[in-house]
Amino acid sequence: MSAADLRARFYAELDPALAAHPDAVLVLAVIGAxxxxxxxxxxxDQVVDVGIREQAMVGVAGGLALAGRRPIVHTFAPFLVERAYEQVKLDLGHQDVGALLVSAGASYDMSSAGRTHQAPADVALMAALPGWTVHVPGHGDEVAELLHREAGGAGRVYVRLSGxxxxxxxxxxxxxxxVREGAASAPLVLAVGPMLDVVLAATGDLPVRVAHTGTPHPLDAAGLRELVGPTPRLAVVEPYLAGTSAAAVAAALADRPSRVRHVGVPRDAELRRYGTPRDHAAAHGLDAAGVRQQVTELLERPT
Incomplete structure (x- = not known):
């Protein structure tokens, strides 16, 4: 695993994070061990591996949190969020205790393993639960900062690692x-997490401004409003289910006439193929060519 990989950086920072925060406990379900x-x-005394039992993993985390410990829970996104969703909802959220959930695999990093290992809906699911903050880092340094900060925190935090x-x-x-300036009236393209470099490559010669956030939930509504201006034209490029941020964006711009395009993994069709992550990105319109096409369509629409 490359040292530049976000997941590798997470593993490299775990030992110093646990050393700095004696109350923190890493909870695994084999994956990552x-x-x-x-x-x-x-x-x-700071690592618990429950075996291939993801629901139990989150239940154990809830018990640790109730006992005053800080659980750091880690496995692939579909197993952490989708398979254990009831436990995340009840054992952490309903009990009103904190935990740091760190997933790997993202939407289709594990494309060769099939649909069981893909989770384009994970951020939408986490955002549906009250009290959670969702971070989508795009660089190893961001992963390190988030881990060291949140290992000593108290809130409910989901960190989504991607290849x-x-x-x-x-x-x-x-x-x-x-991130990239332009005319104040130019449309804004908001890149979420690791989509920034793709967006910059896709829009290099287009008359748009580019912004970035690594925290799509809760969305920085005030910052977005300041950048888009009174008559916004906005494209939100997310590395997961298209429209995941739609409600938050709509709420932020409710008092302004706006045109918004949400670019992400399509909701209306499922890709029933294996292939590589690059193949999936191209099929979903999330490579540079696909993003450029969708931003261009936004530019061509009348204001």
């Missing part, structure tokens, strides 16, 4: 930041 074997040997990444780290302060 092989990458942190030294940490398991060094800190047996896709940006060349440079971006702020992880929860705000929307302007």
């Amino acid at each position: 092989g990458y942190v074997s030294e940490t398991i040997t060094r800190r047996p 896709q990444r940006n060349a440079r780290p971006q702020p992880v302060d929860g705000r929307v930041h302007l």
Whole structure:
């Protein structure tokens, strides 16, 4: 696993994070254990591997949180969010306790393993539960900062790790930041997490401004409103289910006449093929060519 990989950076930072926060406990369901074997040997009282029992993994995390510990729960996104959703809802949310959930695999990183290992709806599901913050980092430095900050926190936090990444780290302060300037009246393209480099490549010669956020939920409504202006034209490019941020964007712009295009994994069709993550990105219109086409369509629509 490359050192530049977001998941590899998470594993590399786990031991120092656990050392700095003695109340933190890593909870696994086998997946990932092989990458942190030294940490398991060094800190047996801070690592729990429940076996291939993802619902039990989240239940154990809830019990640890009720006992005053800080659980860091990790496995692939479909197993952590979709398979254990009831436990996330009840054992963490309904009990009003905190935990740090860290997933891997994203929407289709594990495309060769089939649909069981894909989770384009994970952020939408987490955003449907009250009290959660969702971070979608695009660089290893962002992963490290989030882990060290949230390992000592108390809130309910979901961090989505992806095989896709940006060349440079971006702020992880929860705000929307302007990355590429342009005319104040130019449409804004908001790239979420690791989609930034794709968006920059896709729109390099287009008359648009580009912004970025690594925290799509809760969305920085004030920052978005400031950037889009009084008559917004906006494209939101997300690396998961298209329209996941639609309600938050609509609420932020409710008092303004706006045109918004949501670019992401389509909701109306399921790709029943294996292939590579690059194949899936192209099929879903989430490569540079696909993003460019959809942003161009937004530009061509009358204001």
